[in-house]
Amino acid sequence: RKEEELDSKDAIILHQFSRPRNGVPSLSPFCLKMETYLRMADLPYQNYFDGKLSPQGKMPWIEYNHKKVSGTEFIIDFLEEKLGVNLNKHLGPHERAVSRAVTKMVEEHLYWTLAYCQWVENLHETQKMVSLFGPFSDLLKWIFCHLTKGIVKREMYGHGIGRFSEEEMYTLMEKDMRTLAGLLGDKKYIMGSTVSTVDATVFGHLAQAMWTLPGTRPERLIKGELINLAMYCERIRRKFWPEWHHDDDNTLYESEESSEASKTYSPLQDFSFYSRTETFDEEGNSISQTPDTDYTGHSLFDSDVDMDDYRDHEQCK
Numbered sequence: 001r002k003e004e005e006l007d008s009k010d011a012i013i014l015h016q017f018s019r020p021r022n023g024v025p026s027l028s029p030f031c032l033k034m035e036t037y038l039r040m041a042d043l044p045y046q047n048y049f050d051g052k053l054s055p056q057g058k059m060p061w062i063e064y065n066h067k068k069v070s071g072t073e074f075i076i077d078f079l080e081e082k083l084g085v086n087l088n089k090h091l092g093p094h095e096r097a098v099s100r101a102v103t104k105m106v107e108e109h110l111y112w113t114l115a116y117c118q119w120v121e122n123l124h125e126t127q128k129m130v131s132l133f134g135p136f137s138d139l140l141k142w143i144f145c146h147l148t149k150g151i152v153k154r155e156m157y158g159h160g161i162g163r164f165s166e167e168e169m170y171t172l173m174e175k176d177m178r179t180l181a182g183l184l185g186d187k188k189y190i191m192g193s194t195v196s197t198v199d200a201t202v203f204g205h206l207a208q209a210m211w212t213l214p215g216t217r218p219e220r221l222i223k224g225e226l227i228n229l230a231m232y233c234e235r236i237r238r239k240f241w242p243e244w245h246h247d248d249d250n251t252l253y254e255s256e257e258s259s260e261a262s263k264t265y266s267p268l269q270d271f272s273f274y275s276r277t278e279t280f281d282e283e284g285n286s287i288s289q290t291p292d293t294d295y296t297g298h299s300l301f302d303s304d305v306d307m308d309d310y311r312d313h314e315q316c317k
Contacts, residue, residue, distance in 0.1 A: 012079070015050065016047065021131050023244065024129070027212055029114070030107075031060045032204040033200045035047075041085045087196045090196070113173035117217070118208060126145060127142065132144065177209075184228055185228070188235065206229055
């Protein structure tokens with residue numbers, strides 16, 4: 001979908017799948033990674049939700065100065081070279097190596113177990129989130145989702161992880177998520193107090209567990225025992241996606257005119273042209289909380305609290 005026609009000269013055009021119906025920006029971890037990266041780097045971009053794959057058959061992909069680039073790693077390398085942006089400039093050689101190792105674990109291992117949960121085990125719920133329009137939209141969604149299910153199962157088998165039982169796959173998923181939780185610890189972001197490229201990757205994947213897999217094992221894990229990952233996701237969402245609101249969250253976004261008695265909530269918008277600098281004032285967001293999902297006695301609203309205070313709270317329970 002092209003809301004405003006822009007020439008790709010000096011403008012980043014991001015091709016990705018349509019927005020889902022549940023308010024999450026994308027059901028694709030890689031599309032969400034790419035768009036989050038652009039926001040973290042504060043690069044204005046144009047969204048095209050036209051469903052058109054890249055010449056290599058990939059999604060997402062970008063156009064810039066009439067050059068087409070696909071594959072999120074190559075896109076980021078391209079933008080760093082052409083525009084001089086670098087979210088990793090504060091990292092040393094060892095930290096960059098750790099960052100790449102984490103990226104590969106998430107994209108080449110955790111991704112497949114989440115995809116299994118999303119497109120195989122939890123297909124019925126995923127189908128409700130897919131956004132297709134037209135007189136035969138329900139039929140088209142059913143066809144699309146079941147075709148995707150077959151593709152995911154076939155690719156997982158080729159990868160090797162799909163040859164294990166469901167329980168074995170979830171064991172691997174849990175190990176990956178616990179690794180991320182241990183690496184994050186009480187830090188604000190994966191590599192410390194400053195956001196880096198790996199955060200776009202990790203967020204793009206963990207957001208699927210947080211907001212697209214209701215009632216599943218990864219959701220229960222991230223919102224329960226691995227609460228620091230949930231707080232991490234909320235932190236990034238509030239900072240880089242101020243317009244993103246999810247009905248079932250315990251973090252709600254208020255309009256400036258709202259009051260305690262009357263609140264209005266803003267759904268995710270399809271920005272035709274997005275610049276974080278122009279649209280987001282971090283100090284201007286008013287946030288309220290509800291205690292609907294409080295597995296530990298510690299609300300996700302407090303995702304920016306000092307983790308020492310959190311540990312003291314846990315020890316006093």
